[in-house]
Amino acid sequence: xxxxxxxxxxxxxxxxxxxxxxxxxxxxxxxxxxxxxxxxxxxxxxxxxxxxxxxxxxxxxxxxxxxxxxxxxxxxxxxxxxxxxxxxxxxxxxxxxxxxxxxxxxxxxxxxxxxxxxxxxxxxxxxxxxxxxxxxxxxxxxxxxxxxxxxxxxxxxxxxxxxxxxxxxxxxxxxxxxxxxxx
Amino acid sequence: xxxxxxxxxxxxxxxxxxxxxxxxxxxxxxxxxxxxxxxxxxxxxxxxxxxxxxxxxxxxxxxxxxxxxxxxxxxxxxxxxxxxxxxxxxxxxxxxxxxxxxxxxxxxxxxxxxxxxxxxxxxxxxxxxxxxxxxxxxxxxxxxxxxxxxxxxxxxxxxxxxxxxxxxxxxxxxxxxxxxxxxxxxxxxxxxxxxxxxxxxxxxxxxxxxxxxxxxxxxxxxxxxxxxxxxxxxxxxxxxxxxxxxxxxxxxx
Numbered sequence: 330x331x332x333x334x335x336x337x338x339x340x341x342x343x344x345x346x347x348x349x350x351x352x353x354x355x356x357x358x359x360x361x362x363x364x365x366x367x368x369x370x371x372x373x374x375x376x377x378x379x380x381x382x383x384x385x386x387x388x389x390x391x392x393x394x395x396x397x398x399x400x401x402x403x404x405x406x407x408x409x410x411x412x413x414x415x416x417x418x419x420x421x422x423x424x425x426x427x428x429x430x431x432x433x434x435x436x437x438x439x440x441x442x443x444x445x446x447x448x449x450x451x452x453x454x455x456x457x458x459x460x461x462x463x464x465x466x467x468x469x470x471x472x473x474x475x476x477x478x479x480x481x482x483x484x485x486x487x488x489x490x491x492x493x494x495x496x497x498x499x500x501x502x503x504x505x506x507x508x509x510x511x512x
Numbered sequence: 513x514x515x516x517x518x519x520x521x522x523x524x525x526x527x528x529x530x531x532x533x534x535x536x537x538x539x540x541x542x543x544x545x546x547x548x549x550x551x552x553x554x555x556x557x558x559x560x561x562x563x564x565x566x567x568x569x570x571x572x573x574x575x576x577x578x579x580x581x582x583x584x585x586x587x588x589x590x591x592x593x594x595x596x597x598x599x600x601x602x603x604x605x606x607x608x609x610x611x612x613x614x615x616x617x618x619x620x621x622x623x624x625x626x627x628x629x630x631x632x633x634x635x636x637x638x639x640x641x642x643x644x645x646x647x648x649x650x651x652x653x654x655x656x657x658x659x660x661x662x663x664x665x666x667x668x669x670x671x672x673x674x675x676x677x678x679x680x681x682x683x684x685x686x687x688x689x690x691x692x693x694x695x696x697x698x699x700x701x702x703x704x705x706x707x708x709x710x711x712x713x714x715x716x717x718x719x720x721x722x723x724x725x726x727x728x729x730x731x732x733x734x735x736x737x738x739x740x741x742x743x744x745x746x747x748x749x750x751x752x753x754x755x756x757x758x759x760x761x762x763x764x765x
Binding site: 346347351354355357358359362363368371372375376379380383443444445448449452463466467468472473488489491492495498499 | 520521522523524527529555558559561562563565566567568569570571572575576578579580582583
């Protein structure tokens with residue numbers, strides 16, 4: 330597999346780099362946009378990731394190009410996040426509402442009001458690692474194994490982190506509905 | 513398998529990520545456990561909603577253009593050792609600086625201003641910084657410079673002639689901030705620097721260095737400097753069209 334990406338002297342074979350990686354542009358942008366929350370930063374991060382991927386391409390030994398690109402991209406994104414948010418404190422997690430979220434009468438509220446807007450704002454409230462894993466799995470359709478490679482964590486951790494991320498998203502959805510329906 | 517195991521594995525079960533044995537054990541438990549079945553239903557519903565309702569962002573066409581340009585620049589450098597597999601990215605950056613420096617300092621017979629413009633051009637293609645404002649619309653690019661410069665560059669549209677405007681950038685040339693307009697011709701890029709003249713007119717002479725062409729001229733009190741890796745004929749055509757289309761401006765305009 331790797332041979333087809335390189336010419337005989339081990340140099341880059343540029344059209345092939347683009348063939349392998351440009352199809353993942355939307356997926357890359359989607360992840361960057363969700364992580365960085367604005368268009369300009371997301372575009373810069375994606376471009377930076379493509380440049381790094383291109384430079385590192387000779388070390389790419391075939392296999393999963395999407396996971397490989399996403400690995401580079403998430404590193405770029407988290408570096409940018411660290412740089413820009415080092416002074417911010419994470420929003421405290423409301424334990425009371427968290428407990429209430431399990432109640433079944435709230436399930437109905439969630440069912441009725443889950444739409445693109447509530448989903449968007451709920452997902453934006455999640456911690457970066459949770460948002461990331463939901464985007465990778467539920468939006469971009471990466472398998473657990475690909476996510477394990479991308480993030481650099483064991484598959485078991487992918488499973489538990491995704492479960493916690495979804496549970497937390499459920500809580501955010503329900504609390505946004507509760508806030509909406511009680512003035 | 514107990515309730516805790518099931519609740520831990522439900523997500524992976526829904527995602528089709530469990531191996532067959534675990535899957536069967538889990539289904540066996542589910543068959544006899546109402547509360548776990550309800551949990552499964554609730555999770556199923558949640559995952560379905562997340563997957564169907566969450567908005568997905570798509571890359572703009574300009575991002576694709578930007579990345580094409582950046583990758584192209586990355587690959588087209590005239591220094592062969594750039595592309596060697598054993599090179600670390602840091603060495604690549606050093607190579608860029610050496611190249612820019614080489615063009616800038618080691619070019620006898622080429623005026624410093626032209627060398628500087630060529631170096632700006634190379635750098636603009638390299639450092640993921642081709643454009644500050646990406647737009648094919650001259651009426652978007654021109655106002656973008658307002659407030660960033662103490663003059664307003666004339667932005668000419670050459671798309672019908674095969675040289676579409678793709679954006680603008682602030683750059684530094686001749687010890688001052690200048691407007692850089694970026695035009696594209698097939699897969700090549702042209703930087704057109706525009707700034708007010710406060711000295712003698714630029715001579716309108718073509719300079720060639722390492723495959724880069726540069727030509728500066730002065731018109732209506734403004735200096736123009738075009739730089740590109742385009743072929744000489746296409747480059748000359750571009751310059752001619754810009755010169756023809758840059759109308760004389762009246763004082764005060």
